[in-house]
Amino acid sequence: MLFTFATRRLVTAVALTALAPLAGATTDLQFWHxxxxxxxxxxxxxxxxxxxSQKEYKIIPVYKGNYDESLSAAIAASRSGTAPHxxxxxxxxxxxxxxxxxxxxxxxxxxKEAGEVLDEKMFIPAIAGYYSDSKTGHLxxxxxNSSTPVLYYNKDAFKKAGLNPDQPPRSWQELAAAAAKLKAxxxxxxxxxxxxxxxxxxxxxxxxxxxxxxxxxxxxxTGAVLQFNSPLHVKxxxxxxxxxxxxxxxxxxxxxxxxxxxYSGECGIMTGSSGSLANxxxxxxxxxxxxxxxxxxxxxxxxxNAIIGGASLWVMGGKSQAEYxxxxxxxxxxxxPAVAAEWHQNxxxxxxxxxxxxxxxxxxxxxxxxxxxxxxxxxxxKPPKSYTRGLRLGYMPQIRTVVDEELESVWAGxxxxxxxxxxxxxxxxELLRRFEKTAH
Amino acid sequence: MMSHRFHFPERxxxxxxMLPQLxxxxxxxVWPAGQALWESTRLQDAFGLSSTFVGLDNFASLFRDxxxxxxxxxxxxxxxxxxxxxxxxxxxxxxxxxxVVRASAFYRTILILPxxxxxxxxAVLWLFLFSPGLGWISYLLAQCGIDWNHVLNGGQALTLxxxxxxxxxxxxxxxxxxxxxxxxxTSLLEAAAIDGASPLRRFRDIVFPLLSPTSFFxxxxxxxxxxxxxxxxxxxxxxxxxxxxxxxxIFKVYSEGFKGLDLGSSAAQSVILMLLVGALTLxxxxxxxxxxxx
Numbered sequence: 186m187l188f189t190f191a192t193r194r195l196v197t198a199v200a201l202t203a204l205a206p207l208a209g210a211t212t213d214l215q216f217w218h219x220x221x222x223x224x225x226x227x228x229x230x231x232x233x234x235x236x237x238s239q240k241e242y243k244i245i246p247v248y249k250g251n252y253d254e255s256l257s258a259a260i261a262a263s264r265s266g267t268a269p270h271x272x273x274x275x276x277x278x279x280x281x282x283x284x285x286x287x288x289x290x291x292x293x294x295x296x297k298e299a300g301e302v303l304d305e306k307m308f309i310p311a312i313a314g315y316y317s318d319s320k321t322g323h324l325x326x327x328x329x330n331s332s333t334p335v336l337y338y339n340k341d342a343f344k345k346a347g348l349n350p351d352q353p354p355r356s357w358q359e360l361a362a363a364a365a366k367l368k369a370x371x372x373x374x375x376x377x378x379x380x381x382x383x384x385x386x387x388x389x390x391x392x393x394x395x396x397x398x399x400x401x402x403x404x405x406x407t408g409a410v411l412q413f414n415s416p417l418h419v420k421x422x423x424x425x426x427x428x429x430x431x432x433x434x435x436x437x438x439x440x441x442x443x444x445x446x447x448y449s450g451e452c453g454i455m456t457g458s459s460g461s462l463a464n465x466x467x468x469x470x471x472x473x474x475x476x477x478x479x480x481x482x483x484x485x486x487x488x489x490n491a492i493i494g495g496a497s498l499w500v501m502g503g504k505s506q507a508e509y510x511x512x513x514x515x516x517x518x519x520x521x522p523a524v525a526a527e528w529h530q531n532x533x534x535x536x537x538x539x540x541x542x543x544x545x546x547x548x549x550x551x552x553x554x555x556x557x558x559x560x561x562x563x564x565x566x567k568p569p570k571s572y573t574r575g576l577r578l579g580y581m582p583q584i585r586t587v588v589d590e591e592l593e594s595v596w597a598g599x600x601x602x603x604x605x606x607x608x609x610x611x612x613x614x615e616l617l618r619r620f621e622k623t624a625h
Numbered sequence: 626m627m628s629h630r631f632h633f634p635e636r637x638x639x640x641x642x643m644l645p646q647l648x649x650x651x652x653x654x655v656w657p658a659g660q661a662l663w664e665s666t667r668l669q670d671a672f673g674l675s676s677t678f679v680g681l682d683n684f685a686s687l688f689r690d691x692x693x694x695x696x697x698x699x700x701x702x703x704x705x706x707x708x709x710x711x712x713x714x715x716x717x718x719x720x721x722x723x724x725v726v727r728a729s730a731f732y733r734t735i736l737i738l739p740x741x742x743x744x745x746x747x748a749v750l751w752l753f754l755f756s757p758g759l760g761w762i763s764y765l766l767a768q769c770g771i772d773w774n775h776v777l778n779g780g781q782a783l784t785l786x787x788x789x790x791x792x793x794x795x796x797x798x799x800x801x802x803x804x805x806x807x808x809x810x811t812s813l814l815e816a817a818a819i820d821g822a823s824p825l826r827r828f829r830d831i832v833f834p835l836l837s838p839t840s841f842f843x844x845x846x847x848x849x850x851x852x853x854x855x856x857x858x859x860x861x862x863x864x865x866x867x868x869x870x871x872x873x874x875i876f877k878v879y880s881e882g883f884k885g886l887d888l889g890s891s892a893a894q895s896v897i898l899m900l901l902v903g904a905l906t907l908x909x910x911x912x913x914x915x916x917x918x919x
Contacts, residue, residue, distance in 0.1 A: 253883065253884045254883075256886075257883045257884075260671050260672060260886065264672065264673050281670075281671050281886060284670055284671075284672075285670075285672045285674065286672070287674070288672040373758075436777055437776065438776050439864060439866060442776070446758065449758075451758055580885055580886075580887065582884050582885050582886075583880075583881070583884075583885040583887070586865075586880070589866065590866065590867075590868045590869055591868075593777065593866060594868050596777055597778070597867065597868075599868075619668075619686075619887070619890075622668055622677075623668055623670040623675065624670065
């Protein structure tokens with residue numbers, strides 16, 4: 186094993202120096218990702234198409250476990266000098282990666298040095314904004330798989346409960362009324378949600394034109410302070426706590442546990458990732474519809490715009506010029522309308538560029554799959570404001586956990602919404618101050 | 626027991642023979658433990674680009690945090706429950722399996738089987754059984770009027786992880802208890818029976834004392850298991866929730882170090898955990914072992 190590896194390295198090295206000008210010498214580029222199942226097959230297909238399109242570079246996609254695992258694997262590899270070329274990092278790891286200095290290479294720089302032209306304006310603004318350096322305004326990582334929370338509802342159950350199956354609930358009040366009617370019609374669960382911190386607080390904030398944290402949600406620096414305990418946030422969680430008490434809101438778990446409860450027909454309404462659509466399409470034995478995230482109509486400026494979850498592609502530091510050239514070519518290909526549109530249509534993730542969105546529309550994809558454009562329309566709803574571009578907060582995975590813990594105590598009736606949000610904010614702020622000390 | 630002392634003619638030979646073990650200890654224990662100690666006094670970013678010495682700050686901020694102390698309490702409760710439940714049930718099963726004459730190999734194999742199941746799979750199996758809305762145990766409980774929802778109910782979540790962790794360990798304990806039971810000379814038991822001792826009396830006065838070395842060994846092993854090896858079960862079953870009700874120290878070390886990328890705090894926590902388990906083991910050897918009859 187060691188021997189073959191060493192031999193291969195040697196052969197590659199010899200090939201590179203001696204045969205570089207000749208055709209047939211390929212440079213291997215490692216691409217670590219977290220896409221399993223059918224998503225992983227799509228990633229492999231994209232890599233294979235790229236490899237077949239030219240002979241100089243070979244992208245090697247490697248599944249490295251879930252987002253946490255591939256990020257810590259990449260960090261460990263980087264610390265020991267064996268980092269891959271490209272790593273897929275989830276959105277909450279963005280602040281950590283941006284602080285990584287020489288360990289990473291900003292995508293805009295990779296493109297520029299490789300002589301590739303990348304029009305950064307072609308990306309959907311709210312997606313590009315999430316992954317741009319706030320000082321230079323240029324992309325630091327390549328948008329790849331992005332999702333937003335959307336509302337799924339069971340049309341058959343709506344009919345049975347005497348609700349209009351063609352009208353998803355638009356406001357939270359309508360949602361509560363619909364959930365109560367669904368319960369009355371005999372369902373055990375009216376409304377549920379996946380990813381509560383992301384849906385009920387992070388996206389709730391930008392959708393309602395509110396900051397989640399100061400300094401433009403951390404885009405303005407590491408000194409940001411959490412602000413999701415405003416009166417409106419408290420009112421919202423109180424609204425949901427009342428629903429939980431009435432039995433019209435069922436808490437399913439911290440991650441995606443809500444999705445199976447929706448497609449099994451147990452819950453009539455769910456807010457969850459637009460990326461869950463593929464799963465729901467495959468498993469639901471009933472007619473379902475997709476709507477935008479609900480909002481409170483009396484809030485000024487609402488609905489504003491949604492923010493993304495999902496991941497982007499980061500280029501690691503310390504590689505050769507030739508390798509970066511290949512990386513640049515591959516990333517450019519990922520963002521071409523054809524590749525991006527195909528990825529979007531097959532996975533339920535957002536089209537990352539406006540051109541991919543237009544192409545999908547032209548191909549008639551949204552007519553054939555009603556509701557699959559909701560996620561994109563939420564992103565493009567209004568031009569993002571400085572505090573609705575996204576979040577850039579350190580130790581965000583821990584902050585999400587803190588939010589989960591405190592909200593769970595609200596759903597269990599152990600804590601008032603105000604106390605829970607205040608505690609979450611102060612615990613989160615302690616984490617932010619700690620992160621600030623590690624930043625440089 | 627008489628103590629024999631054997632002296633090597635040369636110091637060098639003795640050292641040479643001990644070298645492999647010493648090397649293993651240094652490489653796999655002393656070195657990583659030293660690294661943890663070093664990291665625990667520093668604050669650094671995920672990529673290790675900047676690192677500052679902060680003295681005992683990482684420890685101080687842990688002890689200032691009331692939630693950390695709550696995690697310590699959860700860990701102690703969890704470990705005591707897993708160890709005591711695991712030992713009692715295994716002893717009961719071993720005593721019964723020891724009496725079975727027909728098809729004893731079959732029963733023993735069945736009882737040992739769970740040990741071959743990976744911890745996370747064990748957790749998922751129990752998770753299915755207790756899954757609210759899907760699992761049949763939660764369905765049966767609902768029939769009895771118990772609303773099972775470990776996603777929101779902390780006590781139920783703790784019960785679930787204790788059951789899954791214990792279930793796995795029972796096989797291991799069973800194996801040792803059974804071996805120890807079979808090593809008890811039948812002549813002793815027969816003599817007692819002839820003297821008119823009841824089965825209960827025979828167990829209390831003969832079997833149990835003779836089992837004490839095994840019980841002591843298993844107590845230490847089970848506590849260490851509960852502290853360190855139950856991580857996979859908790860990760861797969863509850864992820865530490867709801868709230869912090871199933872978060873143990875080892876789970877917190879993992880989630881802060883590998884998911885949160887806060888190496889300084891994670892290292893400080895592993896140092897505390899190391900000291901805690903070291904102290905517990907020391908106490909056991911000092912005080913509990915005195916009651917053991919070899």
